[in-house]
Amino acid sequence: MPDQRPPRRAWQRPSGWLLATGVGLVLAFAAVGWVQWRQVSLLSGTVRYEGDNLVWSFFQVESEFLQLRDQLREVQLDPVDPVRAAVTDRVRQRFELFASRLPLVAPERVAHLVNFGPEHLVTMAALDAFVRKHEVVLGEAADRPLTRQAALAALADLANLFTPIHDLTLRANQRIAENVGDRNDAVRDQVRLSMGLTVFQSVLTLAFALLTVRQFRSLVRRRRELQLVANNLQEARAEAEAASQAKSAFLANMSHELRTPFNGMLGMLALLDSDRLDAEQADYLRTARESATHLLDLLNDILDISKLESGRLDIVPHALDLHRLLRDVQALMAMAAESKGLALRVQVAPELPPWVMADGKRLKQILFNLMSNAVKFTDTGEVALTVSTRPAPADALGAEPMHELRFEVRDTGIGMNDAMRARLFQRFSQGDDSTSRRYGGTGLGLEISRSLARMMGGDITVDSKPGSGSVFTLSLDLPGARPDQLDPLTTPGELLGDHDGTAADEGEGLDLLVADDHPVNRKFLAILLRRMGHQVRLASNGAEAVALVAEQVPDLIFMDVHMPVQDGLQATRTLRAGPAPMSRVQIVALTADAFADTRQRVLDAGMNNFLSKPVQPDDIETLLTALFGARARGRRSGRADFDDSGLAPLAPDDLTAHDPHASAPVRAPSSPSALAAAAPAVPRRRFRASDVAVHLDMGVIGDLCVGVTLAGYQSVLAGFLNDESGSSANLLAALDSADTAALKQLAHAVKGASASLGLRAVQALALQIETEGASFTPDACAAAAAQLRDLLDTGRALLQRMGFSRPAA
Amino acid sequence: MPALPHPLPRTGLPCPTRRLALRQCLATAALLATGAARALDAPKGKVVLSVVGQVGTTNVEGRADFDMAMLEALPQHSFTTSTPWFKEPRRFSGPLLRDVLAASGAKGTGLRAVALNDYKVEIPVDDALRHKVLMATRLDGQPMPVREKGPLFIIYPYDESADLRSERYYSRSAWQLRTLEIR
Numbered sequence: 001m002p003d004q005r006p007p008r009r010a011w012q013r014p015s016g017w018l019l020a021t022g023v024g025l026v027l028a029f030a031a032v033g034w035v036q037w038r039q040v041s042l043l044s045g046t047v048r049y050e051g052d053n054l055v056w057s058f059f060q061v062e063s064e065f066l067q068l069r070d071q072l073r074e075v076q077l078d079p080v081d082p083v084r085a086a087v088t089d090r091v092r093q094r095f096e097l098f099a100s101r102l103p104l105v106a107p108e109r110v111a112h113l114v115n116f117g118p119e120h121l122v123t124m125a126a127l128d129a130f131v132r133k134h135e136v137v138l139g140e141a142a143d144r145p146l147t148r149q150a151a152l153a154a155l156a157d158l159a160n161l162f163t164p165i166h167d168l169t170l171r172a173n174q175r176i177a178e179n180v181g182d183r184n185d186a187v188r189d190q191v192r193l194s195m196g197l198t199v200f201q202s203v204l205t206l207a208f209a210l211l212t213v214r215q216f217r218s219l220v221r222r223r224r225e226l227q228l229v230a231n232n233l234q235e236a237r238a239e240a241e242a243a244s245q246a247k248s249a250f251l252a253n254m255s256h257e258l259r260t261p262f263n264g265m266l267g268m269l270a271l272l273d274s275d276r277l278d279a280e281q282a283d284y285l286r287t288a289r290e291s292a293t294h295l296l297d298l299l300n301d302i303l304d305i306s307k308l309e310s311g312r313l314d315i316v317p318h319a320l321d322l323h324r325l326l327r328d329v330q331a332l333m334a335m336a337a338e339s340k341g342l343a344l345r346v347q348v349a350p351e352l353p354p355w356v357m358a359d360g361k362r363l364k365q366i367l368f369n370l371m372s373n374a375v376k377f378t379d380t381g382e383v384a385l386t387v388s389t390r391p392a393p394a395d396a397l398g399a400e401p402m403h404e405l406r407f408e409v410r411d412t413g414i415g416m417n418d419a420m421r422a423r424l425f426q427r428f429s430q431g432d433d434s435t436s437r438r439y440g441g442t443g444l445g446l447e448i449s450r451s452l453a454r455m456m457g458g459d460i461t462v463d464s465k466p467g468s469g470s471v472f473t474l475s476l477d478l479p480g481a482r483p484d485q486l487d488p489l490t491t492p493g494e495l496l497g498d499h500d501g502t503a504a505d506e507g508e509g510l511d512l513l514v515a516d517d518h519p520v521n522r523k524f525l526a527i528l529l530r531r532m533g534h535q536v537r538l539a540s541n542g543a544e545a546v547a548l549v550a551e552q553v554p555d556l557i558f559m560d561v562h563m564p565v566q567d568g569l570q571a572t573r574t575l576r577a578g579p580a581p582m583s584r585v586q587i588v589a590l591t592a593d594a595f596a597d598t599r600q601r602v603l604d605a606g607m608n609n610f611l612s613k614p615v616q617p618d619d620i621e622t623l624l625t626a627l628f629g630a631r632a633r634g635r636r637s638g639r640a641d642f643d644d645s646g647l648a649p650l651a652p653d654d655l656t657a658h659d660p661h662a663s664a665p666v667r668a669p670s671s672p673s674a675l676a677a678a679a680p681a682v683p684r685r686r687f688r689a690s691d692v693a694v695h696l697d698m699g700v701i702g703d704l705c706v707g708v709t710l711a712g713y714q715s716v717l718a719g720f721l722n723d724e725s726g727s728s729a730n731l732l733a734a735l736d737s738a739d740t741a742a743l744k745q746l747a748h749a750v751k752g753a754s755a756s757l758g759l760r761a762v763q764a765l766a767l768q769i770e771t772e773g774a775s776f777t778p779d780a781c782a783a784a785a786a787q788l789r790d791l792l793d794t795g796r797a798l799l800q801r802m803g804f805s806r807p808a809a
Numbered sequence: 810m811p812a813l814p815h816p817l818p819r820t821g822l823p824c825p826t827r828r829l830a831l832r833q834c835l836a837t838a839a840l841l842a843t844g845a846a847r848a849l850d851a852p853k854g855k856v857v858l859s860v861v862g863q864v865g866t867t868n869v870e871g872r873a874d875f876d877m878a879m880l881e882a883l884p885q886h887s888f889t890t891s892t893p894w895f896k897e898p899r900r901f902s903g904p905l906l907r908d909v910l911a912a913s914g915a916k917g918t919g920l921r922a923v924a925l926n927d928y929k930v931e932i933p934v935d936d937a938l939r940h941k942v943l944m945a946t947r948l949d950g951q952p953m954p955v956r957e958k959g960p961l962f963i964i965y966p967y968d969e970s971a972d973l974r975s976e977r978y979y980s981r982s983a984w985q986l987r988t989l990e991i992r
Contacts, residue, residue, distance in 0.1 A: 099956045100955060104894075
């Protein structure tokens with residue numbers, strides 16, 4: 001409980017009382033010490049009373065006086081004259097004794113102790129006079145015999161002295177008693193004072209002790225309270241951690257659960273996309289795919305944000321080919337830019353390091369986000385990506401130097417004012433409310449991008465003016481890399497697998513096993529792989545997979561990680577523990593979540609590679625090619641071989657699926673889906689890097705452009721594509737009507753035209769039709785027709801893309 | 810005689826402890842030994858000191874009388890000490906009390922000193938053995954007349970110990986000494 005009491009003043013606090021009591025005690029001790037010292041000095045003063053009892057001394061004077069008088073009276077009574085010797089001796093001794101007493105009460109000796117008044121002086125003077133007068137005859141030194149006359153004279157003088165002596169004695173007695181009384185009083189007072197001080201001391205000590213006890217108790221209590229608070233905090237923390245763990249586990253589960261149906265949905269929608277749909281259906285399909293893709297983007301962004309928040313997003317740097325990455329980015333953005341009529345420029349500094357250590361996936365994500373935003377918010381003009389670097393000093397230790405990279409995305413769009421710029425990186429803010437409705441998107445992109453940039457040790461900064469566009473700058477310091485540092489578990493684009501060196505056995509296809517608990521996933525992968533020309537067996541959990549492997553060891557297993565009964569990791573361990581060749585089978589993990597520790601677990605369990613869902617056909621093909629070389633091409637060829645035993649009977653149109661370049665969706669994070677709504681009615685094509693090489697002969701086209709200029713080529717090409725001569729239409733009509741007799745001649749025409757224009761694939765098909773068309777079956781004709789249409793479309797699309805041809809008005 | 814109020818109580822004899830008793834036995838034995846050894850001459854001059862009571866060596870009628878010459882024949886000691894009776898420290902000389910007791914063959918544990926004016930005080934023999942108690946015959950080298958507290962003065966070495974500078978020992982310092990009663 002927080003201490004709500006107001007702060008106390010110094011005199012209120014217990015420690016203040018404690019201090020005061022302690023000071024009081026010290027003072028009391030000092031006072032007592034002083035009193036006792038005074039007492040001791042008083043007492044020793046008493047002892048320094050000359051050591052002799054004054055009262056006794058005065059009494060002695062009187063006593064000796066009387067004894068002397070008695071002696072002299074004895075002489076008086078004895079008539080013998082001179083006095084007898086024995087008596088004389090006695091008298092003289094008495095006289096001397098009497099005289100010896102006088103100095104002890106002399107004023108100069110005793111006056112400083114007690115004042116006996118002026119009578120004292122007078123009496124003492126009289127006594128001294130008496131002694132002086134009579135010592136001639138009465139002193140011990142007297143040598144003559146004592147006469148009666150002298151003795152009696154002395155006696156007479158002595159008699160006069162009795163009263164003064166007696167008075168003196170009495171007075172002395174009284175005075176001394178008074179003095180002693182005073183002294184006693186003083187001592188008694190001091191004792192009283194001492195007692196009082198002692199009592200005070202005791203009280204203070206008691207108070208001190210009580211206060212100390214109280215302080216101690218309050219400390220104990222405080223400590224107990226703090227302990228309680230600490231316990232509560234610890235419990236709360238444990239709860240919070242548990243909640244966080246639960247959230248992370250929930251996240252991991254959901255990311256798998258959510259992506260799996262998406263995987264299925266997107267896959268199925270992709271499979272639906274073919275030329276058999278009419279325009280309206282194609283439109284619906286396109287909308288569905290765009291919606292699904294947008295939803296997937298949103299989901300990915302949400303999952304990214306959650307991962308960032310819970311600290312579970314990992315940046316996994318690997319050796320990255322910067323130029324290739326930039327080419328990919330450019331390729332993907334080019335279409336979006338072109339569909340809005342914007343120019344897209346990518347400028348790369350020549351001193352850019354070829355290889356850096358970076359997380360390619362995340363870097364691509366950031367660049368896509370920045371560039372798609374630029375395209376999104378620009379209506380006219382251009383979007384430019386400029387990549388520059390500062391030259392890095394070579395490290396003295398010979399380690400790879402750090403390169404300071406700057407990726408600048410500049411657009412000529414609507415721009416932002418300062419208010420918008422300030423809110424830019426906040427969640428869900430896209431300028432203002434109207435902007436977000438107009439431009440769509442998830443609103444999370446910039447937040448994710450900046451978080452990713454900061455996790456990589458860099459940052460994203462913005463400069464913008466309303467109406468004159470914006471500049472987003474991603475600054476990153478990345479270390480250089482060497483190509484031999486490639487991580488075997490990188491994105492499939494950079495996969496290096498082991499080549500098992502099997503002889504290129506063209507046309508046989510691979511024996512593949514797919515293990516996944518989700519029926520949609522299994523179906524999708526099966527179709528995909530079969531189209532690629534491989535044989536596929538299916539298992540719905542790890543145990544089934546192991547059983548199928550035991551029957552016949554496949555070339556490769558696509559193993560889902562999360563499965564009931566026996567999951568992928570367990571199945572892998574089981575297989576690895578078995579005998580060869582089962583233990584050496586290639587196993588590739590399929591998993592929906594991409595946490596780094598999942599990858600590690602996959603490796604630890606014994607799997608060879610890793611693909612993340614949703615799986616791209618592209619990635620599968622690259623993987624298979626890397627592993628099996630030419631065998632990976634399966635039973636695909638440019639030839640129209642329609643006998644595929646082992647496969648389910650396919651409709652003639654499905655033969656187009658043999659084309660490895662079937663449009664499967666290439667996933668681009670934060671794709672500008674809204675742009676599709678605003679795009680003109682040109683069917684969007686997706687191209688792969690090898691399409692041009694397959695469909696076109698760039699050498700021929702180049703020569704033509706040199707020979708007759710670009711404009712010349714374009715016009716001839718337009719003639720062919722628009723079929724001004726009608727040769728394509730004629731050939732197609734003949735194929736459609738299975739007019740095999742006319743095929744040779746018509747195909748020959750098409751062959752020539754396409755060959756001269758560089759349409760390689762069309763040329764090849766035309767050649768095939770020319771040489772074999774006479775023996776085509778009706779089915780074969782239909783198939784060929786379809787293929788021809790497809791090739792023509794693809795060729796046209798490619799040439800349009802490249803700018804050799806304009807889309808039809 | 811009026812009662813004499815005294816600010817300080819007169820102390821009585823000290824209670825002998827076991828050590829004290831042992832010492833006294835030894836002392837008595839020593840005294841006996843020395844006493845038995847020699848005899849005592851009769852005094853020729855005026856008698857200044859009579860030792861009576863439990864004495865082993867007598868010269869006159871069951872007591873040991875000393876004149877000044879006999880006392881001065883004993884081994885003489887002297888020291889200077891401050892006293893309550895003189896302003897400044899004075900030099901006292903004479904035989905040790907224990908030597909006088911030994912010469913008279915004293916056999917007791919206590920003695921009573923009696924002065925010319927009948928002042929009496931009890932002194933434990935142990936005092937004479939423990940301290941260098943002087944039976945002073947000379948003050949500053951000169952004999953003391955009766956008027957000057959002579960002829961004999963029992964002097965403790967007060968300056969030697971603070972304990973001796975107390976009323977108890979001052980009262981034992983009898984002057985005008987005449988008789989020692991051994992018991």
